[in-house]
Amino acid sequence: MVRSGYDEQLDRLTGALAVMSREATAAIRGAGTALLDVDQEAAELVVQNDAVLDQLRGDIEAAVPxxxxxxxxxxxxxxxxxxxxRIAGDLERMGDLAVHIAKIVQMRYPNMVVPPPAAAVVAEMAEAAARIAEKASTVLATRDPLTAMQIGLDDDExxxxxxxxxxxxxxxxxxxxxxAIDLALVGRYYERYADHAVNVARQVVYLVTGTIRL
Amino acid sequence: MVRSGYDEQLDRLTGALAVMSREATAAIRGAGTALLDVDQEAAELVVQNDAVLDQLRGDIEAAVPxxxxxxxxxxxxxxxxxxxxRIAGDLERMGDLAVHIAKIVQMRYPNMVVPPPAAAVVAEMAEAAARIAEKASTVLATRDPLTAMQIGLDDDExxxxxxxxxxxxxxxxxxxxxxAIDLALVGRYYERYADHAVNVARQVVYLVTGTIRL
Structure with missing residues (x-):
C-alpha cells in the first residue's frame, strides 16, 4: 500500500516533467512564429502559458522534499x-527564454524584429532550438542515451x-x-534555451548511467 | 560515531558553498576590473579560476546523493x-557569467569594451552585482533573512x-x-549574475523559513 503510493508519486513526478517539456517546446515554437511572422497573438500566448511551467516547477519543488x-x-x-x-529548473528557464523572445516581438510590434537579411539564420536557430526541445522530451520519455547524445549535434547547429x-x-x-541589439539578444536567448535543453538530456543520461558527462 | 561523520559531511557541504560564493564574488570583481581598466591579466585570471567553481559544483553534486x-x-x-x-548551480553560473564578461575583454583587447560615455553606468552595474554577491555570501554564512531581503534592492539597482x-x-x-552589441550582452550578463545571486539568497531563506518567496 505504501509502496504503491510511492510509485504513484514517482509517476506524478515524471508526468509533470513530461508536461513541462511539452510546454517548453510549444513555447519556443510559439516564440519562433511570433518572431518570424510578426504574430502578436502567438507572442501573447507564449507569455500567458509560461504560468503553467512556473506552476509545475513549483509543484515539483514542493513534492520532492x-x-x-x-x-x-x-x-x-x-x-x-x-x-x-534540476530538470524542472531547466524546463522553467526554457519557458522564460521563450518569453523573452516573445516580449521583444511585443515591444517592437507592429515593426518586425527580424529584417529580411536575418530571416533565414534566425529561422534556422528557431528550428534547431525547437528540435532540441523535442528530442529532450523524447529523451525524458524514453530515457534513450543515444538520442541524448544526438542533441549535442543540434546544439552545435x-x-x-x-x-x-x-x-x-x-x-x-x-x-x-x-x-542589432534585439537580434544579438534573440540569438543569446536561443543559445541559452538550447543549452538548457541539452542539460535536460544530460540529466536523463545521468539517471540512466549514473555518470553525468555526455 | 555515524552522527559525527554526518555532521562533518554537512559541514563540508556548507564549507564548499562558502568557498564557491567567495570565488563567484572574486570572479565578478575581476571581470569588472578587466572591463573598466582594460586589464587583460584580470580577465585571464577570471577565466582560469572558473575551474575552481566547476570542480566544487561537481563535488557537491557527487556528495549529495x-x-x-x-x-x-x-x-x-x-x-x-x-x-x-541548487545554490551550487547558481554559484557556478555566476562564475560562467563573469567569464563571459572577461572573454569579451580578451576578444577586444587592446581596444576598450566600455567607451567613456558608458563607463559610469557599467561601473555602477559592476559594483551593484559585486555587492549582491557579497551579501549572498553573507546570507550563506549567517542565514540572516533580513540581509537576504535587502538583496532585492541591489538587484533593482x-x-x-x-x-x-x-x-x-x-x-x-x-x-x-x-x-553596442558587446555592451548589451555585458548588461545582460550582469543582470543574470545578479539574478543568480538573488536565487542563492532566496534558497537560504527557504532553508531558514521553509518558504521560498522573498
Whole structure:
C-alpha cells in the first residue's frame, strides 16, 4: 500500500516533467512564429502559458522534499528525484527564454524584429532550438542515451547559426543599433534555451548511467 | 560515531558553498576590473579560476546523493542538502557569467569594451552585482533573512542601470554596432549574475523559513 503510493508519486513526478517539456517546446515554437511572422497573438500566448511551467516547477519543488522525507528512495529512484528538481529548473528557464523572445516581438510590434537579411539564420536557430526541445522530451520519455547524445549535434547547429547571425550584424548592418541589439539578444536567448535543453538530456543520461558527462 | 561523520559531511557541504560564493564574488570583481581598466591579466585570471567553481559544483553534486542515501536526513537538514545542489548551480553560473564578461575583454583587447560615455553606468552595474554577491555570501554564512531581503534592492539597482545602459546605446551611440552589441550582452550578463545571486539568497531563506518567496 505504501509502496504503491510511492510509485504513484514517482509517476506524478515524471508526468509533470513530461508536461513541462511539452510546454517548453510549444513555447519556443510559439516564440519562433511570433518572431518570424510578426504574430502578436502567438507572442501573447507564449507569455500567458509560461504560468503553467512556473506552476509545475513549483509543484515539483514542493513534492520532492516530501517524497524524500517520507519514502527515502535509494539508487536510481533517488537519482530520479534529485534530477527532477534540476530538470524542472531547466524546463522553467526554457519557458522564460521563450518569453523573452516573445516580449521583444511585443515591444517592437507592429515593426518586425527580424529584417529580411536575418530571416533565414534566425529561422534556422528557431528550428534547431525547437528540435532540441523535442528530442529532450523524447529523451525524458524514453530515457534513450543515444538520442541524448544526438542533441549535442543540434546544439552545435544553434551555436553556428548564432555566430553567423553575429557576423551578419557586424558586416554593414543597415537596420540600426536597436535592431542589432534585439537580434544579438534573440540569438543569446536561443543559445541559452538550447543549452538548457541539452542539460535536460544530460540529466536523463545521468539517471540512466549514473555518470553525468555526455 | 555515524552522527559525527554526518555532521562533518554537512559541514563540508556548507564549507564548499562558502568557498564557491567567495570565488563567484572574486570572479565578478575581476571581470569588472578587466572591463573598466582594460586589464587583460584580470580577465585571464577570471577565466582560469572558473575551474575552481566547476570542480566544487561537481563535488557537491557527487556528495549529495551519497549523503541522502546514507544518512537520510530529514527536516532542515534535508532542505539544506537539496538547496546545496541548487545554490551550487547558481554559484557556478555566476562564475560562467563573469567569464563571459572577461572573454569579451580578451576578444577586444587592446581596444576598450566600455567607451567613456558608458563607463559610469557599467561601473555602477559592476559594483551593484559585486555587492549582491557579497551579501549572498553573507546570507550563506549567517542565514540572516533580513540581509537576504535587502538583496532585492541591489538587484533593482542592477536592473535600473541596465535600462540606462540600453537607453544610452539607443540614443545616437557613436561607437558602432559591435560595441553596442558587446555592451548589451555585458548588461545582460550582469543582470543574470545578479539574478543568480538573488536565487542563492532566496534558497537560504527557504532553508531558514521553509518558504521560498522573498
Amino acid at each position: 516530501e517524497l524524500l522525507a517520507r519514502q527515502q528512495p535509494v539508487a536510481s529512484d533517488l537519482r530520479l528525484v534529485l534530477c527532477a528538481i 544553434v551555436d553556428t547559426a548564432q555566430s553567423r547571425l553575429l557576423s551578419l550584424l557586424l558586416s554593414g548592418w543597415q537596420y540600426g543599433v536597436e535592431s | 551519497e549523503l541522502l542515501a546514507r544518512q537520510q536526513p530529514v527536516a532542515s537538514d534535508l532542505r539544506l542538502v537539496l538547496c546545496a545542489i 542592477v536592473d535600473t542601470a541596465q535600462s540606462r545602459l540600453l537607453s544610452l546605446l539607443l540614443s545616437g551611440w557613436q561607437y558602432g554596432v559591435e560595441s
